[in-house]
Amino acid sequence: MASFRMRRREFLIGSAAAVAAASGAAKAAPQPRITVSSQWAAGNDGKAMDALGKLFTDAGGAWKHNPVPGGTSGLMNKIRAEMIAKAAPAASQLKGPEIAAWSKTYPTVDLNGIVAGAGFEALMPKEIVDLHKPFGNWIAIPAQVFRTNTLFLSKKAMEKVGENTIPKTWDDFNSLASKMQAKGIATPLAAGGLAWDHGQKFEFALSGISIESYRAAIMRLEDDALKGCDVLDAFKQLRRLANFWDPGAAGQHYSVLMPRFMSGDMGIIMHGGMAEGVAKFSGFSPDDYLVGNTPQNSGPPAFDLNADSFIFWQQKDEDLQEGQKLLAKTVMSPAFGPAFSGITGSIPVRSDVDMKSAAFTDNQREAARAFSEAIKNKTVILSLGQNMAQTAQITSAMLDVLAEFVSDKGMTAEAGQKKLVSAVADNR
Amino acid sequence: MWFKRVLPHLVIWPPLAVSVFYVVSYTLWTTWLSFTDSQQFASNNWVGWRNYASIIGQSKVHTAYTNLLIYGFGFVVLTSLIGLLLAVLVDQRIKAENLFRSIFLYPMALSFIVTGTVWSWILNPGLGIQKLVRNLGWTDFQFNWIVDRDMAIYTIIIVAAWQASGFAMALFLAGLRSVDADIVKAAEIDGASAARTYVSVIFPCMAPMFVTVFVLLLQFAIKTFDLVWVLTAGGPGIATALPTLVVYDYMFERGQLGRGSAAAVLMLSTLLLVVVPYWLWRRRRATA
């Protein structure tokens, strides 16, 4: 039976002409069909997309994934070219405020009915909802959530300094890292050397100092907050962090440092849950490290949110329209979370997903718990480094300043802050 | 027959017209965009010089042009010197000339994506030369230019020179071989040393080739993108930003087509600063 169904499905995916020729019935209701463009080409991301494709085909749709190499700009160049040809993909990966920005350039699909039907909106915090219905209508569906401010501590490095507790405040953190340095771990912080990575470090610093200041300065771009002393302190903390990491990693992805972290040659990683997937990929187990959230000086910890989403572009063909509905339903379905997040190491968007499922690790469960906690405490913030807080133009301008600041050890925190203020003013 | 007279025109003009039209229209269109508030797509809202004013104030743009100055000068000089030296060496009636020439020329065959990737391994302190030497026992050895914000641009010069000096060699070799043999012989009979013959007889004869090499290398330098993108992505920080990276950053990373176009127009103007004098010089030579 199973093999028969398989064959039938493959058959359906085949050319429309063949289907029409084989049976008149196929003509009556068009088979839902979808093309999805994403940057998720390889490794876990690619596998997760395959899992989504399987859910979609199981539901009777014809699936086509079109991965685009070259990062976000590569993907958006491609989509821009397709939009110019009036042939945008039926769905594509897009996130954060860019959903609103791009929705002004090309007609999107109104998903209100489907979202309401699934009772989806009530299952997530306002921060996420607002990004996906920027002008009152749902036009995009969130697929997964990451806590970017996750702290990983190498057990081997912790043994060297005789510690086993996760630092609570930035002072604790700084003294732990200094201790590691004193014990011969020259660069305890395993940090990548790319601009977005620097941006994340800055947001951890600022949100760990004050969540309110982060919201005012980074998310709302308020002048007073940007010029305020919390931002200045965050710059000072960023400088300390920069002194803890290996400048030799400039231009490198943080994952390159994973073996050094595991061997105890480095001790700390601050990164989203996907770092766990990378660790697993490199042959390490959760027993090799401790996990918590990055330091929070006072009050309940911030949940620094990164979410990936699919946006839906208007199509003429009926089968593609049906495919969009089916994809939206599939991504919102309870089965999607375990299937997709189970591979990428993220948290499902729906707060009602059973995290006890074997698809998840302990650390994912902990992050999910922190997520619902943060929703309750109203400590969810949107990540700057992961393009969640601002549009690309402001994010890039800010990241340029932060990258320049960390690479130029002669630049004072005051000078860094000044540059940040003017970068924002210039791009607002 | 009228058709026979018209036919050549039908063949000559379309390709010429297309090549001219493509250059002119794209340039004009970009120039137009640079005065608009275009974001992800072209818009027609005129904003005057605002885009120019904005990008000229950016420290990244200053860095990019300072870098272009360092890189352009360093790359052209280094590449020409190595290319000339190799050309002279290859021109010594050596055995296996084909082999050596192929070795020097092969980097030109490779894409910058490839050479950039390979060199990024070699130059990366944690993976390349530094690691190798340290593994051999010299544990203090340091070679970390690529991650040093003051030195990174020089490593890019070295890699680019490695890639392009074979091409310079080929051009110089062509120049050397088109110098009149009689002049060379005359110098030899006069008892001039080989070095003297080169410097005071052969090189002056191929002066036009020097100019050609300089100009070709300079346009190559100004257009450099992929290599830096793969090697350093413009970092550490913004230390290896170049005008092309700024254009890409504005147009496609940030989705600010207007500012990106302004940056592109600035870049083209820099190019014209190089090319127009060259043209004037050529025309003077042609009419003289």
Next chain:
Amino acid sequence: MNRTATLSWNRVAIYAALIFFSLIYLAPFAVVLLNSVRDVREIVGSSAIGFPKELRLSNWSAAWNSYCINGHCAGIAPFIWNSLAITVPATLISTMLGALNGYSLALWRFKGDNFVFALVVMGIFLPEQMKLIPWATVLAELGLSNTAMGLVFIHSIQGMSFATLFCRNYYLAIPPELLKAAHIDGAGFFRIFWHIVLPLSPPILIVTVIWQFTSIWNEFLYGVTFTSGEQQPVTAALVALTSQIAQAPEFGIQSAAVVLAALPTLLVYIFGGRFFVRGLTAGAVK
């Protein structure tokens, strides 16, 4: 330039210098070749420069036809065919049209021909990034979006700038008397092109073909943007490979793929290199 001395110190120094430079030029290639048969863990654990402890020839077969690139687990081979299908026609078309342009600009002088030539040549200076959106618009108008044909079209037109530069300068060197004589004999535009100009052209056409082939083969930005999925050229696949590094750096397979992707252009330069220099000597760039 002592022709009789077979092995003087001078000669030794020349060969020593040549060999020294050869080693420097070959080193990066050697690094890639060695890495292509090394294990990833070995590379990450020691250094990207080194001899393989054990030969991992499987990297090569994986890179050729089984490694997953962009969701297609068929290695780099299909992308190489794509690139050939784009590069060969685009090279031939741009060279042909460039030769025609060169011929009319050099030998059928008209008023303002120098200015026209200057405009055509300006094309070689336009940065790729700037032309991306205009090309997208043109392709959309012509209905060539997302097709390999679109890339052939772009490269044929862009390629004309360099081809025209090369050919025009070369044809300028054809003695005018030759043409005058032909004219008097009553030969027209095409007859002169076929019977006089084309037979003289091989050196410059070879230079042009080599130049176009390598630059089109190595182009990346348009390849990624204007084609998708299974039609993408090999440079796009290489970039996909390098960006896979976030998950697991597969240096070994990547190295093998890099060499495979570079083979066609390498062969062109190795076998055509002699003609390249000869063609340049004959006056391609003056």
